[in-house]
Structures are given as structure tokens and as C-alpha cells.
Amino acid sequence: DDDRRRLTIAREIIGWDAKLMIDANQVWDVPEAIEWVRALAEFKPHWIEEPTSPDDVLGHAAVRRAVAPIGVATGEHGMNRVLFKQMLQAEAIDFLQLDAARLASVNEIIAVYLLAAKFGVPVCPHAGGVGLCELVQHLSIFDYVAVSASLEDRVTEYVDHLHEHFTDPCTVEGGNYVLPEAPGYSARMHQASVDRFAFPDGAYWAARTGAGTHD
Numbered sequence: 001d002d003d004r005r006r007l008t009i010a011r012e013i014i015g016w017d018a019k020l021m022i023d024a025n026q027v028w029d030v031p032e033a034i035e036w037v038r039a040l041a042e043f044k045p046h047w048i049e050e051p052t053s054p055d056d057v058l059g060h061a062a063v064r065r066a067v068a069p070i071g072v073a074t075g076e077h078g079m080n081r082v083l084f085k086q087m088l089q090a091e092a093i094d095f096l097q098l099d100a101a102r103l104a105s106v107n108e109i110i111a112v113y114l115l116a117a118k119f120g121v122p123v124c125p126h127a128g129g130v131g132l133c134e135l136v137q138h139l140s141i142f143d144y145v146a147v148s149a150s151l152e153d154r155v156t157e158y159v160d161h162l163h164e165h166f167t168d169p170c171t172v173e174g175g176n177y178v179l180p181e182a183p184g185y186s187a188r189m190h191q192a193s194v195d196r197f198a199f200p201d202g203a204y205w206a207a208r209t210g211a212g213t214h215d
Contacts, residue, residue: 004039007040007043008043010043019046020043020044021045022037022047022048023050024036024048024049024051026051026052030052030056030062033048033059034067037051037067038067041067041070046070047094048063048071048073050073050076051074054074054076054077054078058090060072060087060090060092061090061091064091064092064094071094072092072093073094073097074096075087075093075097075098075099076099076102078099079103080108081103081111081115084098085115088116088119089119093121095122096121096122096123097123097124097125098113098126098139099132100125100126100132100136100139101132101135117147122150122152122154123148124153125139125140125156125157126157127156127159128158128159129159129162130162131165131189132157133159133170134168134170134185134186135185137177138185141177158170160172165189166186166190166193167188167189167190168181168182168184168188169186
């Protein structure tokens with residue numbers, strides 16, 4: 001009932017022409033995911049994100065078959081290219097949401113982009129938190145320039161906080177990422193932020209755990 005109330009409010013605000021995504025954050029088992037998404041279908045969600053355990057390949061496939069045409073999106077907790085290969089082979093997802101910090105850096109990420117291109121699944125990178133928006137902008141640019149050459153069905157998440165800690169923060173104008181001008185991966189932090197927040201030696205963590213000790 002609470003989900004229906006919140007989706008009613010969302011549709012009243014954004015209308016019925018805008019795309020509305022919903023996110024379960026892995027809390028459902030497969031039958032429950034199917035039941036809940038079907039119950040919310042009248043609100044025309046564009047996708048259900050992480051409807052079940054992120055490494056349940058066959059579970060995602062079952063959900064996808066049962067809730068179509070609502071899309072299934074997942075990947076922010078995907079840890080390697082093999083999982084994504086299986087998701088794609090099993091036709092388990094409509095949108096692939098890789099995470100720049102969870103995969104083993106750029107080489108692993110490129111492999112996932114190429115797999116997604118082979119199977120015709122758009123990549124919509126997960127972002128938010130400290131620095132993920134800065135990191136994934138480069139990945140989306142690479143996808144457009146060198147892999148897919150398309151923006152169709154592709155979005156890149158954006159959360160407007162914590163950018164002040166970076167020397168070359170990402171910029172969004174009119175709903176679009178603006179190309180960074182500085183060289184590098186846009187991940188360099190201001191030294192003051194490193195001194196304060198870097199785990200486990202920053203002042204913030206030292207204050208939480210006691211000077212000189214780290215849990």
C-alpha cells in the first residue's frame with residue numbers, strides 16, 4: 001500500500017510521459033518480485049532495479065519473463081565479467097548497471113561493455129556515493145564513442161552530493177553530463193578531503209575509533 005501511495009505521488013508530479021524507475025534493492029525473492037512488480041504495473045514503471053539477489057542469474061531471468069514489458073535492470077553489485085556474461089546469455093536483464101568501483105577497473109569494465117554490445121543490452125552505469133559519478137562519466141563517453149555509438153535507452157545515474165571533495169568534479173547541465181576538461185579519470189580528491197575522510201587514517205575515522213586505533 002505504501003509503494004502504491006508513493007508511486008501515485010510520483011506520477012502526479014512527473015506525469016505519464018516521463019520514465020519512472022523503481023528499485024527493490026535486492027529485498028525480494030523471485031516469486032515475491034514477480035507478484036509485487038505485477039501489482040505495481042499500472043504505474044507503468046520503465047524498469048525494476050535489483051528485484052532479487054544480484055547474483056541469481058536464473059532468478060532474474062524468471063522475473064524478466066514474468067513482468068515484461070517492464071524491464072529488469074541490475075548490475076551495481078556485479079563483481080566480474082563472468083556474472084554479466086551469464087546474465088546476458090540467460091536473457092535475464094534489459095539494462096546492465098555496472099559499477100565502476102566494484103569491477104576490477106577499466107579492463108574488466110571494457111569486457112562487460114563489449115559483452116553487452118554483443119547481446120544488444122544497453123549499459124546504464126550505477127553512480128552516486130563518493131566519486132562514482134566522476135568515474136562513470138568516462139565509461140559512458142567511451143561507450144558512446146567506441147562501442148555502441150548510441151544514446152538510446154542509455155542513462156547514467158547522477159547524485160548531486162560530495163562532488164566538492166574532487167579537484168575535477170563532474171558537471172551536469174540540462175540533464176546531461178558535460179565532458180571533463182582535465183586529463184585523467186576525474187578521481188583525484190582535494191588533499192584536505194583525503195586527510196579528513198580517507199579510511200582508516202583520516203581524522204574522521206580516527207575520531208570515531210579513537211586516536212591510533214582502527215576497527
